[in-house]
Amino acid sequence: MSARVGGPEPFPRRKARTRGFTLGQPRSFALSPDGSRLAFLRAPAGDDPVNALWVLDVAEGRERLVLDPRDLGSLDAEVPEAERARRERARERAGGVTTFACDRAFRLAALALGGRLFAVDLDAEGGREVPVEGPCFDPRPDPAGARVAYVRGRELRVVELASGEDRALAGEEDPAVSWGLAEFVAAEEMGRDRGHWWAPDGRAVVACRVDEREVPVWHIADPADPWRAPRAVRYPAAGSANARVSLHVLGLDGSAVEVSWDREAFPYLVRVGWEEGGPLTLVVQSRDQRRVLVLAADPASGASGVLRDDASPTWLEIVDGVPRWLGGRLxxxxxxxxxxxxxxxxxxxxxxPPDLRVRRVAGVAGGRVVFQASAAEEPIEAHVYAADAEGVERLSGGPGLHDAPAAAGDVVVLVSQGPADELPVARVLRGGRVAATIASNAERPGFLAAPAFARSRERGIPYALLLPEPPGAKAPFPVLLDPYGGPHLQRVWRASFPFLEARWFAEQGFAVLVADGRGTTAGGLAWEKAVHLDLVGPAVEDQVEALLDAAERHPGVLDLSRVAIRGWSFGGYLAAACLLRRPDVFRAAVAGAPLTDPALYDTHYTERYLGLPQEHPEAYERSSLLPDAGKLERPLLLVHGMADDNVHVAHTLRLSRALLEAGRPHAVLPLSGVTHMTPQEVVAENLLRLQLDFLRRALGIAGTERPASHPEPRRP
Structure with missing residues (x-):
């Protein structure tokens, strides 16, 4: 454990100051088409939130600083509202350069800082400001690097870099209509955070037109600042109207062609791509998400043809990285x-092969498809593979969580987390061999979490167990379950980095259990879809199963009379559900930013699992916590950011109201000015300590905070 002036710094403070030890890590990788150069972002220190732009020459293994935003003046003085929303959707924790886009030759990058547009020469150092009126959002250079398309307000514009001529391509006066932006559910749920794309020849921009006039208006207010007007947002709650999204080919010559498909049957525009040598390709999805079409569109006429038509009796998951084109093949x-x-x-x-579960596609490199997948027998590991018609080769080595954020030419960027890694390690593979290791400036935790892994005997639920190792610790230990437990996110990985916070809780005297039950990505298709029409019931059952399995494997180690659970977002939902529905097992819960009434959550997420509330009211009733309010028997702490525009604070307030009406005591901690994330250092630091204090009091545990610094924690 590192120390600062005045003595050792407690873990909650270090974690908050370093944003979970992520500041200073290399990130946002982009490879040139031939794989010869790699651009990426990195802050200069582990407690510095300002990212700079770097370029790595892959052949030489030499890094070069291209742009330090501090050299360009104020950083976030005029961040556009669209950029603030993008950062929230992306769970962005840092500042400075947060995104960038490059031309085809990888000579020019465009980026926005504080709403100002900058063009960056990747062969030199520094950038020049491109004068544009008003705050700039999502700038993207054309393939030739001659001009930049960007969004100002709700209109799409193009500026010529040589002449400075700046003109609108599309825009409307109605504030509920935007051009070139991604709507809320696309950015939050589909993984599509952009709304415009250059044609390969640079003569046109393909752009989304988003009409939100029918989407309900919600208001987000902070009672701590009563003089400020509430912020109005368009929020499509389950069963309500979505934004109407259309796609248009906007020529620089003033022409405009709308791409046609059956938008009534397939209202969701999931993906858009236009690769050199390939057609304008889009993926659209039905509202019930049981059908997905891959379409090829004619940019001249707007007509589209079906390349694939896939269907499912439950839902079809959106997979990151596809569609792509490989030598004219889809x-x-x-x-x-x-x-x-x-x-x-x-x-x-x-x-x-059928025994590999594909998680995402990284790209096409050397005529092969590079992807991340897990072997069926090892769901807590993910590796990077390359496939062609002849077979599959694994590119990552050693146990752990491996991913490939970029691939091009014969180059793959490999980011790895293993049991012996304090931090993720980023390497560049060329021809399958390590060509360079990208340095990390992140602060090292100073310890390994050392979880022990197992799978429950009945359903094979993967879980990790971390036992305390403070001086004088004696079993049996009170138990703290620390799950996420929901779709799209897996907590149990054969690595150390994901368990740093869990190790700190273990050093406070808890046996910490992290389990990934049904509905998470820790299993196959049937595992993921076991939550169809019942979003939380199977998750509660599986947390209990993992707990009892761990207790059976370690007799006398876990004190089943003192079991608590904590979680955030879906994890908060699951924590509250466990306490309400299984008071025979759980004695206390901390529920942070919990979903409590699925009818209040957004269309694309909620309807994927529960269908439309008008068609499946019983599924919404089954998945809601409000009817369970009268069952509360144990201490419950509800925590919620008042500025949360994802899981609105109404979820916590409605559960609190139901608990009050049922006469059930509980505690609510409102976080003024906090969104779904808690990036504020003081809030993040003290929130950990407040949770610890609540759990200790609820379970009758004495003690003071201890450092999470033991070099070899007890292994179960």
Whole structure:
């Protein structure tokens, strides 16, 4: 454990100051098409939130600072509202350069700082400001690097870099209509955070037109600042109207062509891509998410044709990284129900074996498809593979969590977390061999979490157990379950970095259990879809199963009379559900930013699992915590950011109201000015301590805070 002036710094403070030890890590990787150069972002120190732009020459292994935003004046003075929303959707914790886009030759990068547009020469150092009126958002250079498309307010514009001529491509006076932006559910739920794309020849921009006039208006207010007017946002709650999204090819010559498809049957625009040598490709999805079409569009007429038509009796998951094109062939993923896995297909032919569960596609490199997947027998590990028609090769080595954020030419960027890694390690592979290791400026935790892993005997639920090691610690230990437990996120990985906070709680005297039950990505298709029409019931059952399995494996170690649970977002939802529905097992819960009434959450997420509330009211009733309010028997702490525009504070307030009406004592901690994230250092630091204090009091545990610094924690 590192020390600062005045003595050792407590873990909650270090974690808050370093944003979870992420500041200073290299990130946001982009490779040139031939793989010869890599651009990325990195802050200069582990407690510095200001990212700079760097370029790595892959052949030489030499890094070069291209742009330090501190050299350009104020950083975030006029961050546009659209950029603030993007950062929230992306869970962005840092500042400075947060995104950038490059031209085809990888000579020019465009980026925005404080709403100002900058063009950066990647062969030199520093950037020049491109004068534009008003705050700039999401600037993207054309393939030739001659001009930049960007969004100002709700209109899409193009500026010529040589002449400075700046003109609007599309825009409307109605404030509920925007051009070139991604709507809320696209950015929050679909992984599409952009709304405009250059044509490969640079003569047109493909842009989304988003009409939110029918989307309900919600108001977000902070009672701590009563003189400020509430902020109005368009929020499509389950069963309500979505934004109407259309796609248009906007020529620089003033022409405009709308891309046509059946938008009534397929209202969700999931993906758009236009690669050199490939067609304008889009993916659209039905509202019930049971059908997905891959379309190729004619940019001249707007007519589209179906390349694929996939269907599911439950829902079709959106997979990151597809569609792509490989030598004129379509790269896609399919759900193989017989194999219980997602597989990569190229023009319909499987390129991955049935025992590999594909998680995401990184790109095409050296004529092969690079992707991340887990072997069916090892769901707590993820590796990077390359596939062609002849077979599959694993590129990552050693146990752990490996991913490939970028791939091009014969180069793959590999980011790895293993049991012996204090921090993620970023390497550049060229031809399958390590060409460079990208330095990290992140502060090292100074300890390894050292969790022990197991799978429950009945359902095979993967879990990690961390036992305390303070001086004089004696079993049995009170137990703290620390899950997320919901779709799209997995907590149990064979690595140290994901468990740093859990190790700190273990050093406070708890046996900490982290389990990934049904509905998470820790299993096959049937595992993920076990929550269909019942979002939280199976998750509660699986937390209990993992707990009892761990207790059975370690007799006398876990004190089942003192079991608590904590979580945030879906984890907060699960924590509250466990306490309300299984008071025979759980004695206390901390529920942070919990979903409590699925009817209040957004369309795309909620309807994927529960259907429309008008068609499946019983599923919404089953998944709501409000009817369970009268069952509360144990201490419950509800925590929620008042400025949360994702899981609105109404979730906590409505559960609190139901508990009050049922005469059930509970505690509510409102976080003024806090969104769904808690990036504020003081809030993040003290929130950990407040949770610890609440759990100790609820379970009758004495003690003072201890450092999470033991070099070799007790292994179960």
């Amino acid at each position: 790269v896609w993923t399919v759900e193989d129900l017989e194999a219980d896995a997602r597989r990569i297909v190229v023009d319909g032919e499987p390129w991955t």
